[in-house]
Amino acid sequence: MAEQLEVIRNERKQYIVVKIGNEQYGIDISYVDNIVRMQKITRVPKAQSYFKGVINLRGEVVPVMSLRTKMGLEADVFTNASRIIILKLEQQGLFGVIVDEVKEVVTLGAAEIEKSGQSVNGSGESFINGIGKNGEELISLLDINTIVDDRENV
Amino acid sequence: MDVSQYLEIFIDETAEHIQSLSDNIMELEREPDNEDTINEIFRAAHSLKGMAGTMGFKRMQHLTHDMENVFQEVRSGNVKVSSEMIDILFQCLDAIEGYLDAVKTTSDEGTEDNEAIIAALNRFLAVEENKEQKEDVAAKDHAKTGKVYEKKYLDIAFSENEKKALREAEEAGQNIYGLTVYVQKECLLKAARAFLVFKAVEELGQILVYSPSSQDIEDERFDQEFSFYLASESDYDAVRRAVVHVSEIETVVGEQLKYGAIEEHVRKTEAAAPIAQSEAPAAVSPKSEPATRDAKQPAAKGKTANKPVTNRTVRVDIEKLDALMNQVSELIIAKNSLVSISAADNGGSQNQTFHEQIEYLERITTNLHESVMKVRMVPIESVVNKFPRMIRDLARKLNKKMELYMTGEDTELDRTVVDQIGDPLQHLLRNSADHGLESAQLRAKRGKPETGTIRLNAFQEGNNVIIEVSDDGNGIDTESVKAKAIDRGLVSPEQAEKLSQKEIIDFLFMPSFSMAKKITDVSGRGVGLDVVKSNIETLGGDVEVKSKLGEGTTFIVRLPLTLAIIQALMVEIRDEKYAIALGSIQNIEDIPVKDIKYVQAEEVIHLRGMVIPLIRLDQILDIEPKEEEPESLTVVIVKKGDKFAGLVVDNLMGQQEIVIKSLGKYINNNNKLISGATILGDGEVALILDVNTLM
Incomplete structure (x- = not known):
């Protein structure tokens, strides 16, 4: 696995730990452009259901997706702790994902990551490429590239 | 020799000459005896040769030289223009364009010798042309104009420093030469020539005085001659040879001078007549030069008068304009937020001046945007110019008679759009030539003129530019398109029966749906109209087709005038806000609900004699319906070509200048x-x- 090899090579990576529902997810910090508070999201008609719409990020129009909808969980409830994590992919530019809460930044080495290609949510799709162990806690590591992969429409 | 700084000029001017050659050769085909055209072609070929030579592009020079030779013969009446000759000439043009493309990408002409073309060219030459003959003609030309080569260097007004330099050089035992170099009238890169002359003589000595100043010469701010004083140890002949050796130099006049004699001459002219004095500085300052020259040589008037115009334009990299446009966009967003603060404060205590200043700012930003937009606009001419030639080639290849008529070549569009519109238009024209127009026999049978007509009309309509490509050919056979669609399994036969004319024609825009019965190398490979459509849609435009079987087809390409900023009407539907481009809005109406009528179960309104379909935006945009229908609806009437529709909105929020941002690649926006x-x-x-x- 290319990712796996990369992890071994780079030894230790930093992850932002976020909460969605009861689970903790880790997002590779190298993809993260910014974390912003919840703001008004403009709905885009006829867009994919998991895209909540677009926001204004310092003068740029950035699409925002709901990981909950994408993963088949119940709808988002926005609270004071809700955040939009702005991610950047080399090719396609910026997009945001909504999370319930941002907890901390952890550093994980290859030894603390267990490779996982298995579906966790049971829907047959996996957005996770590994499980990180941070002390007692388990963190599902999100595979950013599969999140934006548009399988729903194929 | 470093000529790289002239490379850009070379590329631009070569492209211009190729275009002018192409136009003129087409003209020549129509009127083989038109002397003006022949001369024009000769001049363009000659200039191309000269420029290629200067830049050191030997192969290109060779080819253009032979082209020039052929025209020399045509001009003197030894050779008649034939259709084979026209073909070869077009091949030459293609070859030159090939060189130019190579130069553009690699700064080098490449290694293609195009010997076949050169050989073909030479076959037209009845007599092997030689250089003397050509120079003969050149000399005759000059004799005709009766030009006198003046010793302009005598008129130079020296500064104290220059006098000192001259004196010192003479005291050091060097010879002083005054020289005036005349550049050929057709010479294009005059500054480059001057540069070469200076380079050549500087190997022999040192230039002490320039007239006009060396800066002016470098910027090409001189007419046909320039003068300089040289201090050198070589004899006059060596200097003269060095100058004449540079190509495109008409002649050089000069002599060895003693400093005393120079000073004497200057004193004399100064003392003799105050009028003469005005002449002396004239040589130095290019601004007053045309006036004095006009008096002396009325014949040269036209040329001198339009000279300064070239210096008023500036070449700007399109990226810099993009950056400028982005900043204007940012400014407009910032301005809009100020405007909304100002509006929110309406009843507040803010003083009058604040609002006035905001309004002033609005005006400035709007003007600024318009100016930047205008800078980016270029006529579509640069793109459509190559089409007549293409149609001519197609006519020969397809063995059909056809004529292309173009109007509105001066219609302007954003540079980015113009750059990308060429391919789709070319495709539509090929389509018309290949599929649209019938063969001559069939045309005759249908009682149409033997020569088919293809038209390209461009014009502006509101915020859009429309380009129509039409032909008087066969038209689209919707029945056979339908059959093909059923054949392909795109629709069931039952569905097909219900399809409208437009829906059937839309099949043509589907990927790999080609109607060509046989594949030619002109079109019919199924990569076609769908690419045209998607290309035009990426530019924010759309394509429409009108066709009548047996009478012809018209493709209507609609393009936005600008890509970045538009005037828009802001509307509200429930709590969502949408912008509608002002350019497509016809008017706004309040329609009582009871006035809504139904035609084929669709809502329509009857307005001033027109039946206009209603579009409920809330339904189309998946917005929750209103609990109760109000008594009257706010309807925005929009227009597309000659079609109208009424958009139902809840509220109008007013007109605003908006900056268009893309939604990005993530969100699906299929419809x-x-x-x-x-x-x-x-x-x-x-x-x-x-x-x-x-x-």
Whole structure:
């Protein structure tokens, strides 16, 4: 696995730990452009259901997706702790994902990551490429590239 | 020799000459005896040769030289223009264009010798042409004009420093030469020539005085001659030879001078007549030069008078303009937020001046945007110019008679759009030539003129530019398109029966749906209209087809005037805000609900003699319906070509200048209802409705 090899090579990576529902997810910090508070999201008609719409990020129009909808969980409830994590992919530019809460930044080495290609949510799709162990806690590591992969429409 | 700084000029001017050659050769084909055209071609070929030579592109020089030779013969009446000759000439042009492309990408002409073309060219030459003959003609030309080569260097007014330099050089035992170099009239890179002359003589000595100043010479601010004083140890003949050796130099006049004699001459002219004095500085300052020259040589008037114009334009990299446009966009967003603060403060205590200043700012930003936009606009001429030639080639290849008529070549569009519109248009024209027009026999049978007509009309309509490509050919056979669609399994036969004319024609825009019965190398490979459509849609435009079987087909390409900023009407539907481009709005009406009529179960309104379909935006945009229908509806009447539709909205929020932002690649926007987004004054994002796809 290319990712796996990369992890071994780079030894230790930093992850932002976020909460969605009861689970903790880790997002590779190298993809993260910014974390912003919840703001008004403009709905885009006829867009994919998991895209909540677009926001204004310092003068740029950035699409925002709901990981909950994408993963088949119940709808988002926005609270004071809700955040939009702005991610950047080399090719396609910026997009945001909504999370319930941002907890901390952890550093994980290859030894603390267990490779996982298995579906966790049971829907047959996996957005996770590994499980990180941070002390007692388990963190599902999100595979950013599969999140934006548009399988729903194929 | 470093000529790289002239490379850009070379590329631009070569492209211009190729275009002018192409136009003139077409003209020549029509009127083989038109002397003006022949001369024009000769001049263009000659200039091309000269420029290629200067830049050291030997192969290109060789080819253009032989072209020039052929025209020399045509001009003197030894050779008649034939259709084979025209073909070869077009091949030459293609070859030159090939060189130019190579130069553009690699700064080198490449290694293609094009010997076949050169050999073909030489076959036209009845007599092997030689250099003397040509120079003969050149000399005759000069004799005709009766030009006198003046010793302009005597008129130079020296500064104290220059006098000192001259004196010192003479005291050091060097010879002083005054020289005036005349550049050929057709010479294009005059500054480059001057540069070469200076380079050549500087190997022999040192230039002490320039007239005009060396800066002016470098910037090409001189007419046909320039003068200089040289201090050198070589004899006059060596200097003269060095100068004449540079190509495109008409002649050089000069002599060895003693400093005393120079000073004497200057004193004499100064003392003799005050009028003469005005002549002396004239040589130095290019501004007053035309006036004095006019008096002396009325014949040269036209040339001198339009000289300064070239210096008023500036070449700007398109990227810099993009950056400028982006900043203007940012400014407009910032302005919009100020405007919304000002509006929110309406009843407040803010003083009058604040609001006035905001209004002033609005005016400035709007003007600024318009100016930047205008700078980016270029006529579509540069793109459509190559089409007559293409149609000519197609006519020969397809063995059909056809004529292309173009109007509105001066219609302007954003540079980015113009750069990308060439391929789609070319495709539509090929399509008309190949599929549209019938063979001559069939045309005769149908009682149409033997020569088919293809038209390209461009014009502006509101915020759009329309380009129509039409032919008087066969038209689209909707029945056979339908059959093919059924054949392909795209629709069932039952469905097909219900399809409208337009829906059937839309099949043609589907990927790999080719109607060509046999594949030619002109078209019919199934990569075609779908690419045209997607190309035009990426530019924010759309394509429409009108066709009548047996009478012809018209493709209507609609393009936005600008890509970045538009005037828009902001509307509200429930709590969502949308922008509608002002350019497509006809008017706004309040329609009582009881006036809504039904035609084929669709809602329509009857307005001033027109039946206009109603579009309920809330339904189309998946917005929750209102609990109760109000008594009257606010309807925005929009227009696309000659079609109208009424968009039902809840509220009008007013007109605003908006900056178009893309929605990005992530969000699916398959039906293209939304053409983009914009950021409002309060920082909120509003979507822009694409009226053209709604209708």
